[in-house]
Amino acid sequence: MDFIGLFFVSLGFAVVLFYGVKLLLFARMFYPRIWFPQPKSFFTSMGEWAVVTGASDGIGRAYAFELASRGMNIVILSRTKEKLDHVANEIEKNTGQKVDVLVADFTTDSIYEGLKEKLKNLNIGVLVNNVGVLPSHLPCKFLQTKDLEQGITKVINCNVKAMVQMSQIILPGMEQRGKGMIVNISSGVAIVPSPLYTMYCASKLFVERVSQGLQAEYEAKGILIQTVAPFGVSTAMTGYQKPNFVTLTARDFVRTSLQYLTSGDKTHGSIRHTVLGWLVKNAPLQILHSEIVQDSLLEYVKKRVGS
Template identity: 65%
Template sequence: MDLMELFFISLGAAVVVYYGVKLLLFSRMLFPKLWFPMSKSFFTSMGEWAVVTGASEGIGRAYAFGLAKHGMNVVMMSRTKEKLDQVAKEINDTTGQKVKVIVTDFTQENIFSEIEDQLKDLNIGVLVNNVGSLPSAIPCKFLDSPELDQTITKMINCNVKTMAKMCKIILPGMDNRRKGVIVNISSGVASIPFPLYTLYAASKVFVERFSQGLQAEYKDKGIIIQTVAPFGISTRMAGFQKTDMVTLSPEHFVKCSLQYLKAGDKTHGSVTHIILGWFLQIIPLKVLYAESVLNSLQDYVKKMQRKCNS
């Protein structure tokens, strides 16, 4: 056996081992209960209270309900008092857990000192940074966004600043107790530079990088900080699309995603969305960026929004 033949055999073996390990790691995501088990008391062991932003509907509402069912009291934060009060009553009636409502608009400035005052005496074990907004209901090019200056400010306040500020408020308590969970909601569209969702996708990239850096800093303190990046969820933001194998209900998605809390610093939250994320990474960007594909995307969202508003 000459040197060149030995080199190619070694290279082939290395490739097989590399992809074998990747396949094993991927296969773990298919069976989260087996690979990432959690005790029934896991959430309550983190602390007495969970805080959920954007909790009046959609994914935030589902997280609030899900954590209450796991035995946690819940602080729900959003800008619509009537919706918050209604959901708070439903959670209390269903689970018997305490619910505290904080009405606030995360697109605005100078709101966090009041929030900090209302949270300072609570033993907070879980924070879900869910609140987020789109520049416009219909995806469009950056310069076509309505009221662009205001849109930029509101988007950064809501999707970027709020997450960092809420971590700044709640993380010190977790650091002192050496335990806690922070879940930061990103989006599947942040997996690649995504035309027509440019500002939104970029804001969610910040969510991912901030979360991953924070997890590296505080992992040794026993704190779990994870990005959850879903694709299709049947919410108002997505035009309340009909649920199927790909488009999940908020309740189904949250139930699945909570099983992946110990699966690493980023997850797409469900088996189907994990597979979608893998496919998105291997599709050539030239295909995704084709004008016909982008036009089809706009037409599809317009159709969904018409259904939502009808």
């Protein structure tokens, strides 16, 4: 066999091997309990307390319940005390764990010194940075966003600054103890540039990049930092869309996503959303960004949320 023939045979073998490994890694996602097992004490070994932002409803509330059911005491944060008190009572009644309530409006930027003071004496093993906002109830083009100036500030403060500031408060304690876990909630729409969700998508991409950088910096310290990027979850943000094959309840999504905590620095949280993520990532942007698709998406969301 001449050199050119040997080269192409070797190249073909390398390509087959590369995609074979990728397929094997993807196949693991179907069996998280086998490939990513967690001991019973996995969460409590991180620390006594878990802190969950945006915990009055939806994904944050589900994380608070699930972590409490695994033996952790919980600090829940959001801006509405009445809702937080209701969630705290439910968690305490159903799990027997302690729940502390901290009222915090993450759309502002003057809350962090107070939070740092209130959290400083707790042995915090898990932080879930879940709080987030959409600039508009319905997807729309940037200049069509109602109260655009206010929307820009809210998205930056709530989706970007809150995650970094809460990590700044809690990460030093984890580093000192040599253990801990931070879960940062992103979004599946951040996998590609997403018209009609431009600001939201960009803010969630920021979450992913910071999370991946922090994991590289602190993994050797015994700290696990992971981005969770769901697609459809039935929450207030999505107008409580009726669950279906793709849209999961917050409780089902969180239970599934917790099985993937040791799978890597990013997960879509469920095998359904992982497959959807692969499809979206590999779809031609010319199609995803076309006016027809944008108009169809808007009509679909209007129909789903009943607007």
